[in-house]
Amino acid sequence: MSKFNSLEIINVKGLLKSKFSFNFFPNKPCILVAPNGYGKSSIACAFKSLKSNKLELRDEDFHNGNQTLLPELSVEFDNVKYCSNSTKNELNANFDCFVINSPIVAKAKQMKMGGFTRATASITVDSIELVATIPEKTAFNYSITNMRTWFGSNGKILSNIETLIANNEFLYFLSKKIDLNSFNKKRTFINPVSDIIENINNLTGSAKDIKDEIQCNILSSMDKVEPLKELSLLVEQFTGHTAVDCYLHTFQVWQVINDSSFSKALAYAMYTREKKFFDDLLSSVNSTRHNLKAKEVKKTKKGTKKKLIVEFPNISSISNGQRDIISFISQIQQAKSSFKKRHCILVVDEIFDYLDDANLVSFQFYITKLIEEFKSQDRFIYPVLLTHLDPQYFNHFCFNKHKMQVHYLAKNPNGTTSRFFECCKKQERPCYRK
Structure with a gap:
């Protein structure tokens, strides 16, 4: 040792x-x-x-x-x-x-x-510095309308995942438990997923009919793409949806990850999660009459960047x-x-x-x-x-x-x-x- x-x-x-x-x-x-x-x-x-x-x-x-x-x-x-x-x-x-x-x-x-x-x-x-530099406030680039257009002719089967990508606990486990680099590999992810989406777009009928067809004939192909399956299981933990709906959510999460603003948006989301944790923790141990919370302040008088501190009362x-x-x-x-x-x-x-x-x-x-x-x-x-x-x-x-x-x-x-x-x-x- x-x-x-x-x-x-x-x-x-x-x-x-x-x-x-x-x-x-x-x-x-x-x-x-x-x-x-x-x-x-x-x-x-x-x-x-x-x-x-x-x-x-x-x-x-x-x-x-x-x-x-x-x-x-x-x-x-x-x-x-x-x-x-x-x-x-x-x-x-x-x-x-x-x-x-x-x-x-x-x-x-x-x-x-x-x-x-x-x-x-x-x-x-x-004062105690909790976060040295607060990340730039950035939102995830997501629109269900744009997502359905990207997906193709059967984009109607996609449902809105705004609530999911606004869930900081989901984003935390996404960043910690999932290998995000695996979604960039053509042979093991991009190509097989593109084939799956193409097969889905070749189906006809109502949204329910298409999902039933996916359940019977395409779901097994999704399970074979390991990164896709791993991400869909994480989605299931936070939504409780059926396997088919979780995979359809996963396609959209993949697109959000591929967007150029994703890294900055994820960093800001993790910061807001951390700040809430600090505030909850301070509240749990605070027996003073003061309302102690983590506070955002400028790093320098003339600068625009901020830091997060705990400021003590007198x-x-x-x-x-x-x-x-x-x-x-x-x-x-x-x-x-x-x-x-x-x-x-x-x-x-x-x-x-x-x-x-x-x-x-x-x-x-x-x-x-x-x-x-x-x-x-x-x-x-x-x-x-x-x-x-x-x-x-x-x-x-x-x-x-x-x-x-x-x-x-x-x-x-x-x-x-x-x-x-x-x-x-x-x-x-x-x-x-x-």
């Missing part, structure tokens, strides 16, 4: 040069436990600073603020080392990486009053627990949208200030769901959870079956070991003297 063997970080925040040697395996939560000051935030920072072609730190994230100390992040995977630094990112070819952390930021504002400057500070919650009007769980779930969905490769690394950096039972169960539930989704797709996710908490907090019903991997960051950047760390590792309580 594939596994990570080690992680090395150089010149990132508090870490000058630290190598963490431990194995952790895919599709199982890996808990990295350490007290504050032992490098958890530096690990998160290193992964969050990965760009497509290099490792790029903010000025304040260089070790001791010294920008002459060049940063580096290296991981050893199946005994092969992948290195990222200021000139390259070898991880990017094989891994997608995403970091979930707290969106809370401190902001300062200066106001000049006469000859004096007054500074005020505040704590705010940054921090004083929601509780810490509400903020934490909404933030976590929003970022989980953001991570899912960004994960395209077979191997993906998810780093969760101590996002819960208010870790009650409800938040803990929600946290474990969504991580577990993500793992199950990857397993069903024959993909691999490496969830790395950074915490100072006793790992028994995470030994809940959701994580038991996944056999948590627990590793301790034994020493801080100064090379010393904390008494609290030893207590946590041995699951003891520190003794206090009066």
Whole structure:
């Protein structure tokens, strides 16, 4: 089984040069436990600073603020080392990486009053970007009149499929389960389907008579065209129609797919499906008095392109627990949208200030769901959870079956070991003297 063997970080925040040697395996939560000051935030920072072609730190994230100390992040995977630094990112070819952390930021504002400057500070919650670029709004090019004309002399047997192609769940499974490229192959699809349509147009009688004739003499020929059959079975799941009507719908879906606007229309349909999912999810976890919804905003002041964000209300009007769980779930969905490769690394950096039972169960539930989704797709996710908490907090019903991997960051950047760390590792309580 594939596994990570080690992680090395150089010149990132508090870490000058630290190598963490431990194995952790895919599709199982890996808990990295350490007290504050032992490098958890530096690990998160290193992964969050990965760009497509290099490792790029903010000025304040260089070790001791010294920008002459060049940063580096290296991981050893199946005994092969992948290195990222200021000139390259070898991880990017094989891994997608995403970091979930707290969106809370401190902001300062200066106001000049006469000859004096007054500074005020505040704590705010940054908005979370769910979709980086909203696709152009495009409709599917469909008309039953045009479709009947295309079909031929017996186009009267076709019924309107506007409702079907407006069904985003159907379109989702169409894009995920059906090989759309198979409809472009002449020998295995285009030619046999053209012959079938020609045979149908040679029939005479009413629409019912023609459908009966198709049922008796042509249906078996349709079943032999594998892509046509596969698509018709999907149509049947969403319509419940007879086999003949499903095949007639499938002919029309094929034409919609062949239209030049299909890709753009499908992308926009998938976006609207995703936005509804975000809104429903926010609604399900929103216990605030605010109406939280995903919001479309311009990417730049002068630009026309938009992005989709979750915008938080004033921090004083929601509780810490509400903020934490909404933030976590929003970022989980953001991570899912960004994960395209077979191997993906998810780093969760101590996002819960208010870790009650409800938040803990929600946290474990969504991580577990993500793992199950990857397993069903024959993909691999490496969830790395950074915490100072006793790992028994995470030994809940959701994580038991996944056999948590627990590793301790034994020493801080100064090379010393904390008494609290030893207590946590041995699951003891520190003794206090009066």
